[in-house]
Amino acid sequence: AQSVTQPDIHITVSEGASLELRCNYSYGATPYLFWYVQSPGQGLQLLLKYFSGDTLVQGIKGFEAEFKRSQSSFNLRKPSVHWSDAAEYFCAVAAGGNQFYFGTGTSLTVIP
Amino acid sequence: SAVISQKPSRDICQRGTSLTIQCQVDSQVTMMFWYRQQPGQSLTLIATANQGSEATYESGFVIDKFPISRPNLTFSTLTVSNMSPEDSSIYLCSAKTSGGVDTQYFGPGTRLTVL
Numbered sequence: 001a002q003s004v005t006q007p008d009i010h011i012t013v014s015e016g017a018s019l020e021l022r023c024n025y026s027y028g029a030t031p032y033l034f035w036y037v038q039s040p041g042q043g044l045q046l047l048l049k050y051f052s053g054d055t056l057v058q059g060i061k062g063f064e065a066e067f068k069r070s071q072s073s074f075n076l077r078k079p080s081v082h083w084s085d086a087a088e089y090f091c092a093v094a095a096g097g098n099q100f101y102f103g104t105g106t107s108l109t110v111i112p
Numbered sequence: 113s114a115v116i117s118q119k120p121s122r123d124i125c126q127r128g129t130s131l132t133i134q135c136q137v138d139s140q141v142t143m144m145f146w147y148r149q150q151p152g153q154s155l156t157l158i159a160t161a162n163q164g165s166e167a168t169y170e171s172g173f174v175i176d177k178f179p180i181s182r183p184n185l186t187f188s189t190l191t192v193s194n195m196s197p198e199d200s201s202i203y204l205c206s207a208k209t210s211g212g213v214d215t216q217y218f219g220p221g222t223r224l225t226v227l
Contacts, residue, residue: 034215043116043204043220044155090154100216102154 002027002095006103013081014111021076021106023091032094033074035065038105039087047089050074061085086110114141114207116219124225125195132191133222135205140185142210146178149202149221158203161188195226 005024013019025031032051036044048059055067065076074091091103115138125131135144144161159167159180167180182188192199205219 036218041223043118044206044218046215046217049215094214094216100155100157104154 002093002099002101004091004093004101004103006089006091006106008106009104010107010109012109012111015083016080019076019078019081019085019108021089021091021108023074023076023103024072025074025091025093025101026072027093027095031067031074033065033067034092034094034100035059035063035074035076036090036092037061037087038090044090047076081108081110083110083112113215114139114209114217116205116207116217118205118219118222120222121220122223122225124227126227127196129195130191130193131195131224132189133203133205135188135190135207135219137186137207139209141207142185143208144182144188145206145216146180146188146190147204147206147218149204151201155204158190161190192224195224197226200224200226 003026007022034049035047037047038044047063048057050057050067058064063078067074088105088107090105092100094100117136119134146158147155148158149155157170158173159169161167161180161182163182177193179191202221202223204221206216208214208216
């Protein structure tokens with residue numbers, strides 16, 4: 001069965017520090033992978049997506065993610081975190097057609 | 113891409129009443145969906161809103177509780193019927209522009225509190 005695991009429920013980083021949010025998926029075929037961000041009281045905004053090709057994808061707001069098929073991972077990274085990055089981050093896999101499977105989310109706190 | 117708006121943005125309702133949430137997309141889209149996000153939880157798909165036919169519901173969700181309409185390619189409504197406090201959640205509308213695997217774009221959500 002398809003599933004997405006985000007092992008870190010909550011992460012705290014200092015402003016200016018680097019960030020890596022982990023995402024592991026379980027899917028038998030070629031995965032289509034997404035990262036979304038949800039700021040407090042807001043809907044979900046697409047950060048980046050991977051469908052095929054280059055396994056390192058660039059997104060908005062300085063984020064990038066790397067698809068590693070051998071590890072079934074799609075980790076999100078940012079070299080220098082800003083206070084405005086504090087939010088909830090969701091990884092998702094599209095299992096063909098319409099069905100999206102979301103992880104449980106990682107809450108990011110940024111301390112000055 | 114698609115820009116999605118929802119109304120109302122939030123509401124506080126009494127037990128036993130119903131609330132209809134509207135979702136408007138700025139362009140014609142192939143697929144529209146409704147999700148529920150319970151407090152501190154991830155997103156759960158309620159149903160796919162089909163234009164011109166009955167919505168397709170996921171396991172655990174039924175039409176009597178969550179009737180959905182989609183009269184055209186840019187608009188859909190979700191009604192939460194006979195509400196109880198357990199229905200307190202954020203309800204999100206999403207859409208995608210093609211029938212295959214593609215990005216889903218999300219609305220800002222409707223924050224519902226049932227007393």
